[in-house]
Amino acid sequence: MRFGSWVTSIEDVAILARCGYDFCELSVEVLKPAESDTAAIASLRQLDALPLVPEVFNRFFPPSVSLYGDLDTVRSHAGRVGQRMAQVGGEVVVLGSGAARDVPPGMDGGEALGRLARAVAVVHEECDRYGVMVGLEPLNRGESNVLNTLKECREFREEFGLHGVYITADLYHLEREHESLGEVLNTGSIIRHVQVAGGGRQSPTVPGYDYAGFAAALSSVGYEGRISAECDWRDLNDQAAPALEFMRKHWSDAVVLTGPDRPR
DSSP states (O other), X not given: OEEEEEOSSGGGHHHHXXXXXXXXXXXXXXXXXXXXXXXXXXXXXXXXXXSSXXXXXXXXXXXXXXTTSOHHHHHHHHXXXXXXXXXXXXXXXXXXXXXXXXXXXXXXXXHHHHHHHXXXXXXXXXXXXXXXXXXXXXXXXXXXXXXXXXXXXXXXXXXXXXXXXXXXXXXXXXXXXXXXXXHHHHHGGGEEEEEEOBGGGBOTTSSSSOXXXXXXXXXXTTOOSEEEEOSOOSOHHHHHHHHHHHHHHHHHHOOOOOGGGSOO
16 A cells, blocks of 8 residues: 655655655646646656655646537647656546536536546546556535546446546545445445545544545455545644554554445
8 A cells, every 4th residue: 555645835745755655646737737848847857856756646627628628628638747747657647627527507417428428538548648547536516516426437437438547536525425435345446546534624633534434445345556645734744744654554454344344
């Protein structure tokens, strides 16, 4: 198991490194996808020199790029992101991007899912060229009006044959949607990235969410990938080390759920 954290500033990566994290998770904005390759060189060099490899990126699409709009624009953005991620060691890009994927007002639900599926297929095609995996993320209804749960993402993937696209499981969104841990078990084979937080989307050490149950469900499906703290850090200097210790302990103590203990 590899443990990381999302940070908003690349300067904060040094704190994670000192605390013993395995990787960092950054926002796609730092790759400068709206800029030319020449203009982005300085930023990419800075990322390449970080003390931790940015193995995961999130905030894939800005609100200005709709996944229901021009597919050439979607393809161009995804291609630049995939190429630049690969240059700095990125392996997984989280496809949350609530504003970009929100169904436009007045669009029929069936038409919307079909158009979204075509866009996601294009995103996967472009990222796959550079060995970057796409992790579709359920977003709670406060952040998006479509694909709010693991179940919905899983069914969307199957309905449209998006078998090269995988799932990001985020404890915060699971809790906000009151989704059963049984859906973690149902989705486990296609989960490729995990994000966690504590109560109120604070540090994982803050009580309020069923962290132990989430860990047990993932352990039960044999998940051994990356786990990233995606939370609202109050003071990273003070909170990063205890959060890492908390995550490591809970995942080492996680039990495999069987029989009557297995959620449905």
